[in-house]
Amino acid sequence: MERSTDKPGLRRELGLVQATALAITDMVGIGPYITIPLLLATMGGPQAMLGWLVGAVLAFCDGLVWAELGAALPKAGGSYNYLREAYGPQRMGRWLSFLMVWQIIFSAPLSVASGSIGFANYLHYLAPQLTGWEIRGLAAAFPLLLVALLYRRIGAIGNLSVILVTGVMIGCLWIVVSGVSHLSAARLFDFPSGAFHLNMIFWVGLGHATLYALYDYFGYYNVCYLAEEIRDPGRVIPRAIMFSILTVAALYIMMTASFLSVIPWRKAIESRYIASVYVEILFGSAAGKIMTVLLLWIAFSSVFSLLLGYSRIPYAAAVDGNFFPVFARLHPKGNFPHISLITLGVIASVFSLGHLNEVIGSLVATRVLIQYLPQTIGFFLLRFRAPDLPRPFRMWFYPIPGIISVFGWIYVLATAAARSLIFAFLIFAVGTAAYMARSRVRREWPFQEQ
Numbered sequence: 001m002e003r004s005t006d007k008p009g010l011r012r013e014l015g016l017v018q019a020t021a022l023a024i025t026d027m028v029g030i031g032p033y034i035t036i037p038l039l040l041a042t043m044g045g046p047q048a049m050l051g052w053l054v055g056a057v058l059a060f061c062d063g064l065v066w067a068e069l070g071a072a073l074p075k076a077g078g079s080y081n082y083l084r085e086a087y088g089p090q091r092m093g094r095w096l097s098f099l100m101v102w103q104i105i106f107s108a109p110l111s112v113a114s115g116s117i118g119f120a121n122y123l124h125y126l127a128p129q130l131t132g133w134e135i136r137g138l139a140a141a142f143p144l145l146l147v148a149l150l151y152r153r154i155g156a157i158g159n160l161s162v163i164l165v166t167g168v169m170i171g172c173l174w175i176v177v178s179g180v181s182h183l184s185a186a187r188l189f190d191f192p193s194g195a196f197h198l199n200m201i202f203w204v205g206l207g208h209a210t211l212y213a214l215y216d217y218f219g220y221y222n223v224c225y226l227a228e229e230i231r232d233p234g235r236v237i238p239r240a241i242m243f244s245i246l247t248v249a250a251l252y253i254m255m256t257a258s259f260l261s262v263i264p265w266r267k268a269i270e271s272r273y274i275a276s277v278y279v280e281i282l283f284g285s286a287a288g289k290i291m292t293v294l295l296l297w298i299a300f301s302s303v304f305s306l307l308l309g310y311s312r313i314p315y316a317a318a319v320d321g322n323f324f325p326v327f328a329r330l331h332p333k334g335n336f337p338h339i340s341l342i343t344l345g346v347i348a349s350v351f352s353l354g355h356l357n358e359v360i361g362s363l364v365a366t367r368v369l370i371q372y373l374p375q376t377i378g379f380f381l382l383r384f385r386a387p388d389l390p391r392p393f394r395m396w397f398y399p400i401p402g403i404i405s406v407f408g409w410i411y412v413l414a415t416a417a418a419r420s421l422i423f424a425f426l427i428f429a430v431g432t433a434a435y436m437a438r439s440r441v442r443r444e445w446p447f448q449e450q
Contacts, residue, residue: 011335014230016239019223022305023244026219028168029302030118032252033275033295034356035212036259041269042208046188046260047195049253051209056249058210058408059217061401062372063245065379067238070224071393074233078224079371080317086378086385091445094322095435096374101317102431103370108310108344109143110363111218113351115303116142121356122295125273139352146300146307147345151331151338168301171294172251175275178282179258187261207415211364214412216252218367219302220245222309234392307348311341361420365413369424370431373409376402 014022040048069082080097087093120139124130130138196202223240227233259268259278271277275295280288315330315337317323331338351359379402382389395401413421440447 012229012231014223014226014236016236019226019230019236019240020243022226022308023220023223023240024247025168025301026222026305026309027217027244027248027302028172028251028298029115029216029219029306030122030295030299031114031216031302032255033298034118034121035216035360036256036274037269037271038357039209039212039256040265042212043195043202043205045190045192045195046265047191048205048209049256050206051213052249052253052256054206054210054408055213055217056245056252058405058412059214059220059249060242060245061404061408062376063220063241064395064401065376065405066221066224067241067393068391068395069375069379069382070221070227070237070241071234072389072391074227074230074237075316078221078227078313079375080313080320080322082375082382083371083378084320084322086375086382090448094439094445095432096378097317097320098322098435098438099428099431100371101314101323102434103366103427104310104313105344105347106427107363107366108306108313109348109351110359111310112143112146112303112306112344112348113139113354114215114356114359114363115299115306116140116348116352117354117356117359119296119299119303120352122273122276122292122299125276125292126289136353140349142303143307143345143348143352146304147341149304150308150311150341151334151336167294167297171275171291171298172255174291174294175258175278176251176254178279179254179261182261182282183257184261187264188257190265204415207411208417211361211412211416213252215360215364217245217248218364219306220248222305225309225312238393307341307345311337311344314340314343361417362423365416365420365424366427368409368412370428373406373413376405376409 039051040046042048042051066078070078073081073085075081079100083100084093084097087096116139119142120135123138124135220241223230223237227237230236259274262278262281263271263274268274273292276288276292279291314323314327318325318328318340327337327340327343329339330336380399439445443449
């Protein structure tokens with residue numbers, strides 16, 4: 001029998017519907033159902049909903065950066081490829097792309113862990129007899145279950161994502177539709193005294209609210225990590241990003257308005273199960289439990305999508321020779337990066353033993369410092385360095401969205417908690433030291449022979 005000489009590789013089996021479904025399930029996780037009370041607390045009232053708007057504008061502008069880069073460089077790994085090409089594959093781009101993968105080893109499991117913790121916390125609503133350590137144990141087991149489910153071909157996973165997003169939309173629409181008849185301007189505009197004094201406290205509070213909002217928006221770019229598994233990426237990637245951001249922004253604003261119209265904001269700030277309490281007030285305890293089951297579905301769907309997308313990044317870097325070679329291995333039958341998937345899942349399981357409020361700030365600060373801000377600056381560098389690069393999609397109203405993205409990310413970093421910034425700079429410093437030690441041995445930038 002004649003053997004095929006084709007090299008194993010990733011398969012293009014995801015269309016627009018599947019790609020958009022993956023982005024939405026990545027964005028609409030358990031996050032908003034837990035962070036809405038935290039968001040309200042940042043500014044002490046419903047004026048904190050401004051964080052949704054500021055976050056949406058920043059996400060949309062950054063989404064245009066991702067859309068152009070994703071369409072022009074449709075390779076697995078997303079930011080890894082964009083940073084490398086923008087800053088030079090054999091120069092700073094090698095360092096920054098290594099740092100991007102390095103921080104993913106920490107931030108991706110933290111992101112997965114936040115969803116796992118959210119899943120376990122809402123499960124506690126249904127099973128209040130569970131102890132704190134039992135809840136933590138369930139959270140830690142959750143990523144391992146996801147690894148088992150993701151251990152298969154991408155085509156089957158893409159179809160499953162469409163099924164999962166159905167549950168996500170049912171949960172969101174239940175809250176929004178049921179809240180329409182209860183919308184209360186009196187409660188939505190029940191601002192505390194001095195709510196809009198434009199002093200330092202206001203701007204720092206808005207920065208914190210925007211940070212929580214961005215945590216809930218993060219995921220619109222997930223399809224870029226799967227670029228080599230998407231059909232017609234130049235058309236599908238930009239549309240999937242834009243559709244997902246606009247859909248989710250509208251959902252979040254309406255969800256928050258619905259919550260605050262039924263639950264006074266002073267009580268909402270203290271609520272641990274705001275969505276379940278909201279439905280229980282309107283429809284009774286049985287309906288509250290049904291909503292909780294939907295929320296568990298939503299948490300499962302989003303963490304499923306997160307782990308799928310992030311597992312492709314170490315794989316892409318290893319294939320490029322800029323990360324540990326073991327991560328370049330594909331499963332012999334399913335052709336998916338199984339070593340990367342297992343590694344991130346195990347680390348996420350360990351992180352899931354922590355508390356949600358310990359991971360969100362550090363997660364966002366690390367991503368902004370090492371990935372999003374350098375990528376946005378690199379977007380402009382690539383326009384300058386490679387003007388003839390084929391770009392199936394070009395940023396609308398260039399360069400305004402890119403400029404908004406740069407200053408937006410700086411604002412988020414400037415208003416982040418000191419502990420979060422220390423964590424982010426520590427990851428940056430240790431990653432840089434690891435890269436320099438490795439590049440010195442391999443005679444790569446900045447130690448290459450002239």
